[in-house]
Amino acid sequence: MSKTARSFADLKPLARELQAARVAAEMERERRAAAARLAEQERRVFELTVGPVTPLRQADRVLHEVPRPEPEPRQREADERAVLLQALSDDIDIDTLLDTDETLSFRREGISLEVVRKLRRGHWALQAQLDLHGLRRDAAREAMSQFIHDSARRGLRCVRVVHGKGHGSPGREPVLKGRVRRWLVQKNEVLAFVQARASDGGAGALIVLLTGTA
Missing domain, CATH: 3.30.1370.110 (Ribosomal Protein S8; Chain: A, domain 1)
Structure with missing residues (x-):
């Protein structure tokens, strides 16, 4: 076998490895895309169930601190x-x-x-x-x-x-x-x-x- 023929023969395993890597990479991309679609569906499960949702307009609100009740003077009342x-x-x-x-x-x-x-x-x-x-x-x-x-x-x-x-x-x-x-x-x-x-x-x-x- 000539030197050139042996070189091509040595490249075949490398080509098969490269092809396998490309297939694996494509499968990984498809897996990740499917996972992303599922995550998006789960995130929007309420919207997908009841239909389009319109967020409420944010209104300015003032939060008032609720005063604590006065302590009951039980001892004084008993006295x-x-x-x-x-x-x-x-x-x-x-x-x-x-x-x-x-x-x-x-x-x-x-x-x-x-x-x-x-x-x-x-x-x-x-x-x-x-x-x-x-x-x-x-x-x-x-x-x-x-x-x-x-x-x-x-x-x-x-x-x-x-x-x-x-x-x-x-x-x-x-x-x-x-x-x-x-x-x-x-x-x-x-x-x-x-x-x-x-x-x-x-x-x-x-x-x-x-x-x-x-």
């Missing part, structure tokens, strides 16, 4: 409840403080009899009520004290305290009736109170006039 509870005595003698009429009404010094008459006639509209039915003494005392305190702080003028007629008590005696009168007399927010009219609870309730209303 206030304790003071309210301790301040009311069951032993105070109020006989000399009550007006001796058919209902043993009460009026603080400086409050005229006419104010009591108006209160008895329903001159002031009832704005809130506390029902003490079913409460034991200490629970009733705390509830009533807090009710009067909160009502006065809210600016209420006339409220009703229901203590019951004692029909469900031992001996059918109104256990809370006398105590509620004692407690009310000791509350500075109370200007006067009278027994409720029959339509408002009668002997089982008191109508109470609070400060700033005379």
Whole structure:
């Protein structure tokens, strides 16, 4: 074999390698193109599903910082409840403080009899009520004290305290009736109170006039 023939024979393996490389490169390009098309489809899956999408126009917005809520003064409230509870005595003698009429009404010094008459006639509209039915003494005392305190702080003028007629008590005696009168007399927010009219609870309730209303 001549020298020239051997040279061509040596080039054939090289040509086959080059052809294989070109085929491999073409396959790699096709693989990458297919992967890119798939990625684009996945990126636009929502648009391809629902149709063309028009982006919303960007609007200028101001983000306001939401203020954090104020901490609840739980300890102070607990202390206030304790003071309210301790301040009311069951032993105070109020006989000399009550007006001796058919209902043993009460009026603080400086409050005229006419104010009591108006209160008895329903001159002031009832704005809130506390029902003490079913409460034991200490629970009733705390509830009533807090009710009067909160009502006065809210600016209420006339409220009703229901203590019951004692029909469900031992001996059918109104256990809370006398105590509620004692407690009310000791509350500075109370200007006067009278027994409720029959339509408002009668002997089982008191109508109470609070400060700033005379």
